[in-house]
Amino acid sequence: MRFLTNSRLSLPVALVSLLALLSGCEEGSGLTNPRLQPEAPDFDRTIAEGTTPTGGSTVVDCDGTMVDATHNGTLTFVLREDGSGGLHFTAQIDESVTGLGVADQVAYSGSTTGKETYNVPAPTFELTMDVKGNLQSAATPTNFTLHELFHITMNANGAVTATVDNTSCQ
Numbered sequence: 235m236r237f238l239t240n241s242r243l244s245l246p247v248a249l250v251s252l253l254a255l256l257s258g259c260e261e262g263s264g265l266t267n268p269r270l271q272p273e274a275p276d277f278d279r280t281i282a283e284g285t286t287p288t289g290g291s292t293v294v295d296c297d298g299t300m301v302d303a304t305h306n307g308t309l310t311f312v313l314r315e316d317g318s319g320g321l322h323f324t325a326q327i328d329e330s331v332t333g334l335g336v337a338d339q340v341a342y343s344g345s346t347t348g349k350e351t352y353n354v355p356a357p358t359f360e361l362t363m364d365v366k367g368n369l370q371s372a373a374t375p376t377n378f379t380l381h382e383l384f385h386i387t388m389n390a391n392g393a394v395t396a397t398v399d400n401t402s403c404q
């Protein structure tokens with residue numbers, strides 16, 4: 235089972251948001267509350283933070299029930315530098331979800347919340363994604379609670395030293 239695979243907070247989405255922010259937040263970019271921090275000699279400083287709208291569609295597969303889902307929400311992010319050459323990116327996403335059962339056309343609605351962190355204390359790399367959601371059926375007692383946890387750690391040689399990929403749907 236993969237829950238809202240296309241709605242995972244992803245490095246490309248996060249980096250595009252960050253690049254848009256750093257490029258001057260042109261009018262109409264969709265970013266709100268952007269803030270760039272001035273240079274500071276601190277050990278730990280915020281480089282950029284802001285919010286941007288999210289949305290898309292995907293198919294949720296839970297216990298053999300396929301739901302064609304649309305999701306819309308907000309991504310909030312912070313990029314920090316730790317003064318030792320490391321970067322730390324944190325993103326939070328909150329979305330509402332609506333959809334129709336693929337086979338039976340039953341309506342579903344719900345929400346997802348996700349948090350993603352990237353730690354790049356050069357030259358190692360660490361990524362953690364934690365997504366939780368729920369879908370309630372309008373016509374049947376078939377409601378779903380979904381959870382996906384993904385983590386990977388790579389050492390300075392590029393070898394994967396730890397992985398976790400757990401998904402559940404009840």
